[in-house]
Amino acid sequence: MFLQQIANALALSAVYSLFAIGFTLIFGVLEVITLAHGAVFMMGAFAGLIAVTKFNAGLASTLLVSMIVSGLAGYLIDLIAVGPLRKRKFHHLAPMIATIGCATIITSTYQGIFGAEAYRFPFDFVPSTSYDIVGIQLTLLQLIIIGISLFLMVVLIFFLNKTRWGKAVRAVAENPRTAALLGIPVEQVFRLTMSISSAFGGAAGVLTGLNFNTIHTFMGGPILHRGIAVIILGGMGDIRGAMAGGLILGFSEILSVAYISSDFRDAISFGLLFLILLVRPSGIFGKVIERKG
């Protein structure tokens, strides 16, 4: 029973981490909390659903379609809403509010098209086989979710640490002005970051849709709240923090459902987050940021 819960928790945590990693990267680089990340997540799920149901796409191409659609959405959000405010030097609050607008537009448009009902992937999309791995029963679906999430996160970390553009992203995260003085096109880096991070959000969306086999137009809200909790818990802007935070939230949710009551799931897991923040106010990997001036 307990080992089974671990399998569930791992799959859930993997998706939380995947969602939060892009969310935290955007904050780290653009210094904006993009409240459209949940809507982008939902777009990814629907894009995957359409790829499967209408075009009979396989798993890899479904994932790819989700990431492209969501990545494009992120690109457009930056182009239309966040970027212009950044150029006019409205930092933080105005772009955040602009992203609420984007989220509302996306969500209501999708509701207009798809309605409020839940959609499902075809039954046999992922065969319901399961494997025994060190005593834990993992379904093929769970293995796929964990595997894809880990793979994407490793790719992102490799990109940030080893490639020319990845290093440029880290330079901009630390200091856009210094980055510009090195000849880095800072605006392009902002847009690239929004696109990649949103693509990760889209991947998390389609994996969540597969995990619970439910997709609906308002699935972006709950994950957004969890995403915010996860990145605060992990330390704003910190990639490792997003991964660790996702793990903690996923496990606390699954274990509180299994051993206490599903009614109190959110109360317990978010209560735990508060407790951790009381001990480490800037998050697990967070640096203490002093206000300047």
Added chain:
Amino acid sequence: MLELRDIYTNYDHIRALKGISLTVREGEIVALIGANGAGKSTTLNTISGIVKAAKGAVLYNDKNITKSSTHSIVKGGIVQVPEGRAILTTLKVIENLELGAFIRKDSHQIKNDIESVFSRFPILEKRANQLAGTLSGGEQQMLAIGRALMAKPKILLLDEPSMGLAPLVVKGIFGIIREINREGTSILIVEQNARMALQISNRGYVLETGRIVLEDSSASLLTNKKVIEAYLGG
């Protein structure tokens, strides 16, 4: 090769530059001296395109770059080492150098150039895999200069390279600046340490509250009564 024509720049609603004209010729070291707040950094930032001039023109090899973006100005060969070094503290020393070459694509030559930065500043090689934030002030200045050299600049803009450094370290840094110039890079140096700046430069400009009040060869500025009184400590 670089010319500022009657530049006016506003900075946070303050008129920081009120009609600056200056030139840097090929192979020169030009010093820009003046008190705190005279507009020295703003002048460099206007050249680099970080702040845009409200009026006037920045010409680089007779091309107007007043409205160009910072990264394209760097690509063109004007590279700034900003005040307070502004190294990337969360990146490794070697990564800072690699990013200095961001505008270049000749990866093989980049490796060689990192080696030559290391031979110019051996301490950086020792610290190559450390986070740049762990370096001392002097080492950070070396990194900042080394990183700027990675872009293969035609003109190097140096903003207060002596700031916060011990006199002996400053001497070393200035020696290296001279060396870089001898290898063919023109230099525009902004300094509060006017004596040091005038000793290594060919010509100098004196900046006072956004205006150039004096311009001469550095040798004559060093003996100019007004300059001695105001900037060389009597």
